[in-house]
Amino acid sequence: MTRFALTVEYDGRPFMGWQRQAHGPSVQQAIEDAAATITGEAVTCHAAGRTDAGVHALGMRAHVEIAKPIEPFRLMEALNARLRPAPVAVLACEIVADDWHARFSCLGRAYEYRIANRRAPLTFEKGLAWQVPQVLDADAMDDAAQVLVGRHDFTTFRSAHCQSASPVKTLARLDVARDGDRVTVRAAARSFLHHQVRSMVGCLAMVGMGRWTRDDLADALAATDRQRLGLNAPPDGLFFVEAVY
Amino acid sequence: MTRFALTVEYDGRPFMGWQRQAHGPSVQQAIEDAAATITGEAVTCHAAGRTDAGVHALGMRAHVEIAKPIEPFRLMEALNARLRPAPVAVLACEIVADDWHARFSCLGRAYEYRIANRRAPLTFEKGLAWQVPQVLDADAMDDAAQVLVGRHDFTTFRSAHCQSASPVKTLARLDVARDGDRVTVRAAARSFLHHQVRSMVGCLAMVGMGRWTRDDLADALAATDRQRLGLNAPPDGLFFVEAVY
Numbered sequence: 001m002t003r004f005a006l007t008v009e010y011d012g013r014p015f016m017g018w019q020r021q022a023h024g025p026s027v028q029q030a031i032e033d034a035a036a037t038i039t040g041e042a043v044t045c046h047a048a049g050r051t052d053a054g055v056h057a058l059g060m061r062a063h064v065e066i067a068k069p070i071e072p073f074r075l076m077e078a079l080n081a082r083l084r085p086a087p088v089a090v091l092a093c094e095i096v097a098d099d100w101h102a103r104f105s106c107l108g109r110a111y112e113y114r115i116a117n118r119r120a121p122l123t124f125e126k127g128l129a130w131q132v133p134q135v136l137d138a139d140a141m142d143d144a145a146q147v148l149v150g151r152h153d154f155t156t157f158r159s160a161h162c163q164s165a166s167p168v169k170t171l172a173r174l175d176v177a178r179d180g181d182r183v184t185v186r187a188a189a190r191s192f193l194h195h196q197v198r199s200m201v202g203c204l205a206m207v208g209m210g211r212w213t214r215d216d217l218a219d220a221l222a223a224t225d226r227q228r229l230g231l232n233a234p235p236d237g238l239f240f241v242e243a244v245y
Numbered sequence: 246m247t248r249f250a251l252t253v254e255y256d257g258r259p260f261m262g263w264q265r266q267a268h269g270p271s272v273q274q275a276i277e278d279a280a281a282t283i284t285g286e287a288v289t290c291h292a293a294g295r296t297d298a299g300v301h302a303l304g305m306r307a308h309v310e311i312a313k314p315i316e317p318f319r320l321m322e323a324l325n326a327r328l329r330p331a332p333v334a335v336l337a338c339e340i341v342a343d344d345w346h347a348r349f350s351c352l353g354r355a356y357e358y359r360i361a362n363r364r365a366p367l368t369f370e371k372g373l374a375w376q377v378p379q380v381l382d383a384d385a386m387d388d389a390a391q392v393l394v395g396r397h398d399f400t401t402f403r404s405a406h407c408q409s410a411s412p413v414k415t416l417a418r419l420d421v422a423r424d425g426d427r428v429t430v431r432a433a434a435r436s437f438l439h440h441q442v443r444s445m446v447g448c449l450a451m452v453g454m455g456r457w458t459r460d461d462l463a464d465a466l467a468a469t470d471r472q473r474l475g476l477n478a479p480p481d482g483l484f485f486v487e488a489v490y
Binding site for chain 2: 009010011056076077080083084087088089090091118119120121122123124126128
């Protein structure tokens with residue numbers, strides 16, 4: 001068996017999420033089905049992060065194990081040919097050691113969250129950004145974001161369905177920057193809780209709207225209580241950007 | 246009658262182009278129908294440029310004349326509400342003088358052409374960029390592009406259906422720049438011939454692939470012969486960016 005690491009880009013709009021589901025299309029199934037067609041083998045694809053329905057990836061990392069001899073470049077081209085017309089593309093493919101695991105070997109994950117801070121309805125970015133009509137104070141958001149950086153119990157920012165053993169995570173980076181009517185939140189950590197990025201972004205938007213102060217955010221974090229969450233941002237604006245090994 | 250200038254963004258993928266057509270949806274019809282619903286009047290919408298099928302706009306300028314008293318902000322909001330779910334959004338709306346004309350008062354037009362220079366199929370940008378798998382030399386393209394800048398007979402770069410009185414145009418700017426796997430061509434002129442930007446981009450891509458030199462491009466221009474066109478780029482990557490008054 002040869003293990004291949006894949007770098008995958010996908011538009012999450014038509015998918016129920018990364019993970020294979022009985023009731024709808026998933027990115028995992030699209031890749032596994034394409035790999036099975038190429039190899040004649042039942043292939044399992046593991047990813048660095050299992051994104052939710054409607055969440056996107058610019059650089060998801062994943063791996064597959066294949067018995068049939070095939071060059072990485074050929075595998076990538078064959079996967080891309082069979083993935084069409086699904087909006088999933090393999091950007092890179094390389095052979096890795098048998099103990100390299102897309103999820104368990106991953107040392108860091110980076111997400112980007114895109115807010116379209118405008119009144120006009122979205123055209124190109126429908127489903128690819130969160131439209132917030134109220135003017136956001138991105139500097140205030142960036143300032144408040146620093147409250148969340150570091151090692152904390154992120155229970156307030158954790159979905160009820162989160163399967164993580166512990167709510168304690170170390171947030172390495174949380175930045176907010178404006179470029180025209182685009183407000184981008186960038187988050188990096190070794191790992192995240194389920195819905196953590198969307199929950200943090202939702203609360204930062206509360207700050208940006210002037211409905212929360214930096215102290216309100218700090219209080220919500222300290223409360224370690226999901227009921228204290230201000231707002232959970234929709235999946236639309238969330239992009240898995242990078243996995244570090 | 247009050248004349249309103251509109252700034253319009255649209256995703257050209259579902260449209261037959263700007264101009265109203267008997268056989269399919271157009272951006273002009275979408276706006277005119279929305280305006281008619283709001284005002285109860287038959288409204289005609291004139292644009293700075295009549296983009297082709299599949300061509301997009303980030304900042305098209307247009308105007309409408311309306312008898313019913315209405316504030317510009319209210320008109321914009323009402324248009325956006327009625328344009329949904331079509332991917333057309335009015336970004337700005339202001340009252341202008343009765344002799345202001347979106348097309349005839351326009352002193353300059355700027356386009357952007359997006360090339361996705363990568364092997365992997367497009368996901369987010371399907372229909373929003375021209376995918377070119379061969380590695381393009383963007384510096385060579387930028388260098389060759391300068392051959393086209395200035396006042397020339399652009400017959401080689403003109404569609405057979407072009408209705409312009411003269412093939413002589415003054416190209417103010419034609420730049421090519423790479424950012425990662427994105428190669429962007431920016432063009433500005435008082436006005437363009439039909440298919441001129443796409444034809445120039447197609448020939449610049451020939452240069453980028455190493456199939457044409459800068460001299461080949463100069464020869465094609467000097468020939469003033471449509472048969473000498475190297476390549477016409479698809480509509481997908483073309484965006485109307487700005488109209489200057």
